[in-house]
Amino acid sequence: MSFEFMWAALSPENFLLALGGVVAGTVIGALPGLTATMAIAVLVPFTFSMPTAAALILMGAIYTGAIYGGAYSAILLNTPGTPSAIATTFEGYPMAKRGDGDLAITVACLASVIGGMVGALFLLGLAPPLAEVALEFGPTEYFWLAMFGLTLIASLSEGNTLKGLIGACFGLLIACIGVAEISSDVRFTFGSNVMIGGIETVSALIGLYCVPVLIDLVATPDRHLKVTHETRGFRLGEATSILSRRWVNAVRSSVIGTIVGILPGAGGSIASLVAYSEARRTAPAGNKFGDGDPDGIIASEGANNATVGGGLIPTLVLGIPGTPTDAVILGALLVQGVRTGPNLFTEGGGSIVYTFMAGLFIATALMLPAGLLIGRYAYKSIITIPKALLVPSVAFMCVIGTYAIRNSTSDIAIMVVLGVIGWILNRFGFTPSPIVLGLILSRIAENGFVQGWIIGEATGNPLTGFFARPISFVLILVILLSLFYPMLKPRLVRRLARQEGRS
């Protein structure tokens, strides 16, 4: 294989497209409600007149940037800018609260670059064999994957599992509103057209996470984020040393992100949640998980940026989009007349796709300087803007972002109502994360269960499909481990302590 494609990707135009794409993507991702999918969909008509490779590089760069940009609002406003950044709020916002927002953003940037690189490496080197993973996951596997996701509630709501479970059930229920995806039943709409479209995940995210923060900002006289020090630059040194100590976590999370990214039914939000819970489970004693541990940010951001490369694997090899954003990229390829398939990866047919992958590497690398600079600017603005300006502008963005997702005014009403509900629930100790987890996983679990059951009934015994397939079996084991680990953990810790006391 020659490296000509590397030079093609480095041509001045392509380089500028990658840079512009990353910057634009980061800003779009940072604004709640504006997603990579939307940005790329708007861009598609402009790519008609571009060479295919250049168009792909631009789209890839925006995609990468947007997934990273979601971390800003997650860290600074407790609102995931994109669904992929949900897990970033868990540790990122507490860090920002105590005055370490700048450090959190730099850690997120470094982790995103690592994740993006790992994902792109897998795409470059192992795409055709890895695409098979997408096919091994059938309905029953997705059902168990969703069940595994639900067990994360145990670790997310440590100390108050009951409230976590109640929150998750609420999420599972509101996900049922609207026209069911596979059975086409109209559920819980109470005859109203407002509810036919159901609850859109992003508007729910904005409502449940952002609105309570805004209400609290207005209700309390405190500053939004504590500022303990003069701005100390990027705090790059500190961030680098955290990452070099926690490199195992960074790599593990990136690999998790790549694999989950390959699964067409999952996506960045699930990838980052799984990586987060793994990081939390394996964290050394004395960790600060729950109160702002940078490890959580590394896990979440490493994983979600790895889904970019991971999701492109089934997209380019099989024509099956790994994520919704990939679906738009695939549509653009179709219009351009590019036929996806394994022959894209063989020499001869491969020049476009390799130029694209090289462009993806370049874009990921450019994310480091671009991300740090934009991040610093974002942090400075958030801490210096007076509250009287901050609250209305964030509220404005929330409304615009919610509308933009589906061009729907009903979604704005739903967002506001959920926001008020979220704020009230917060007062009683219910956190938004289990609700959102329930909302996202409900559809995956329902579809997987119904499809798995119908197929099982047609071919014999439905239960064999659920329990006797190798991946299902492994997932069940992981679920059991994840469920009982929080109960075993105190005992293990005690035993360790005793052993240490003896020696």
Added chain:
Amino acid sequence: MRRAARMVMTAAAAAMVAGVGFSTGAVAAYPDQPITYYIPFGPGGESDVTARFQQPFFKQKFGQDFIITYKPGGGGAVGWSQLNKMKGDGYTIMGTNIPHIIIQPEQSQIGYQTDDLVNVYFFHFTPDAIVVKDDSQFKTLKDLVDYAKANPGKVTFGGSGKGSANHLAQIMFDEAAGIKSTYVAFGGTGPSVTALLGGQTMAQWGYTTVPKQFERTRLLAVAMDQRHPGFPDVPTFKELGYEMSGGTYRGIAVPKSASEETRKKLADMIEAINKDPAFIKKMLDGGFAMLDVKYGKSMDDFMAKMKTIYIKAAKEAALVK
């Protein structure tokens, strides 16, 4: 400003029509600004892709852009239930799909009726087809039918949605062939192909577009009157003795308040794109099949025929009351 200018021009033109009874130039200025083209689904599906195909041709022929905007939700119902509340000035159009717009209002109170929608043109369809994995045990349609007869209920067909074109095709074919198969609904064509390639389902009710987009798939038969030019070796159901011809039909509708003039002009423009050989080639290469049903009597006849066919099939399958 522009809008005001247009109103003046339209008024002037209308006065001219009234006075002279001469209709050319009546809406000469239309379109003089971009047209918002709503897709009532998310991006990446067949509705989106074909709108994207039209986009450059419209720009080239009429000098204006199509701004493609997504309004997904409720399997299209969210968009369709809002269409007639939008402005009927000819600058708002929306994609429509058959059988969706026929089946949905029959199934439940979904915010619109089939006859509320003003379709100005149906420009293509994706013919139903049985898709299998390239190394499937079913080499021909006969293999599949024989297997299904020997093993009632065991053949699993994946497809996109319940009460959809795929589902109705499965119901109609089961009846035509005297077999009993199992239909498994997925959230779209993509997920149902994934299940097919992964071996979770044995076959798929899909479209002729599937092998053009996805690897490792082949067709057993297509529901067209003649073979698809992109698949000269794949027989039609009719050749094999089954009366099956149809698929998902995609058109463009305008809000009810749009004038007769606008409706006709828009239909003319879509027709001009549909007659362009370069556009036809793009569509056929993608596995789509062309269709020309234009606003007016032919549209009314077409809708009446489609309603009869699909409501009958849906009633037989107890999908609607």
